[in-house]
Amino acid sequence: MKKKLAIIGAGIAGLTLANLIKKFSDHEFMLYEKAESLPLDQGYGIQLSPNIIKILNKINFKKINDDNIFNPYKIDFYNLKNKQICDLDLTQFNTGNEKYTTLQRSTLIEFLKDNVYAQHLRFGKRIKEVSEIKEKILIKFDDNTNDLVDYVVGADGIFSNTRSFFEKKKSNPKFRNAIAIRSLLKFNDDLNINSQNISLMLGGNCHLVLYPINKKNEINMVCILRNKKYDPENIKNLLEKKVLSQNMGLKNIFKDDLTSWPLYSTPNMLPSTNNKVFYIGDAFSGFLPTMAQGAGQSVESANELFDLIKNKNSDIQKIYFQARYKKATLVKKRSNFNFFIFHFSSYIMQSIRNFLMKIFLKRKNFINAYLGVVYKN
Secondary structure: OOOOOEEEOOHHHHHHHHHHHHHHHHEEEEEEEOOOOOOOOOOEEEEOOOHHHHHHOOHHHHHHHHHHOOOEEEEEEEOOOOOOOEEEEEEHOOEOOOOOEEEHHHHHHHHHHHHHHHHEEEEOOOOOEEEOOOEEEEEEEOOOOEEEEEEEOOOOOOHHHHHHHHHOOOOOOOOEEEEEEEEEEEOHHHHOOOOOEEEEEOOOEEEEEEEEOOOOEEEEEEEEEOOOOOHHHHHHHHHHHHHOOOOOHHHHHHHHOOOEEEEEEOOOOOOOOOOOEEHHHOOOOOOOOHHOHHHHHHHHHHHHHHHHHHHOOOOOHHHHHHHHHHHHHHHHHHHHHHHHHHHOOHHHHHHHHHHHHHHHOOOHHHHHHHHHHHHHH
């Protein structure tokens, strides 16, 4: 039986679900976005593992302009003084057209948007009230419009407003005493990194990630540092104190415009108490960025939910939550562990970590157990 879905949030998760519905089903849907437009000017980078590319290829991602993406060969691990520790071969996870890929978030958003017709997108929409009528959900928006649907999908981020209308029990995101700082750079030899790889620099209470996001020599830089307070007006001073004090040679990385934000994660993953309401992407669970899985898990959760709706499973809520909880828990544990070991402040602990990394990152059994279950399944 044909269903109608309201997808709340036109980010990566919501747009992916919309594309899958449009291409592979006869279900009706509408995407509701609170902003007045999609943020196509956001040039920061994202990383997508091969299993995520496999999902996106179902909606013709392989036809995207090759100049607008990049396929790095390795992750090069350095200490913060730019001395290489070891590397990880990313090509071992690739299969055919499914390759580890880096790109700008806006490139993926634009690709996903272009495959969803304008009549399926509504901007400036904020939920005002919800109610149930004859086994359907009536959504009223603050502009006095409404929609009567079979399913509601919350895809509106870690601070999901949708949850506040359907769930009494809250799992409020937790500030992790850490800050992310981002900039877009042009590659040059002064960076002293391999332009074909992802570079991960580990320091005391901080780490940096630099990687190409296209074939135009543009590099995405993210610095994650631990700090108990987020003060956007004091970012430059914080960088000098926390990062440049360990290596002043990195100062040119931070000379251009910087964007910063506090890091949150979801402490508990809770199912919806309404069997007609689902959460995908960060609305289901927000992760620390230390596995680079935010965008990938948004795509994967959208695909999991779509398969269940398409196949008309009788208990979608239970099956979806169990599968998503299992995968999200795995990613969350890996992300938290990376967050812990990336930021050792003790020189002794850093030396032990670096020694063990050299050993374990060359062992295929360890790589398959730690990363293969995330990147390939």
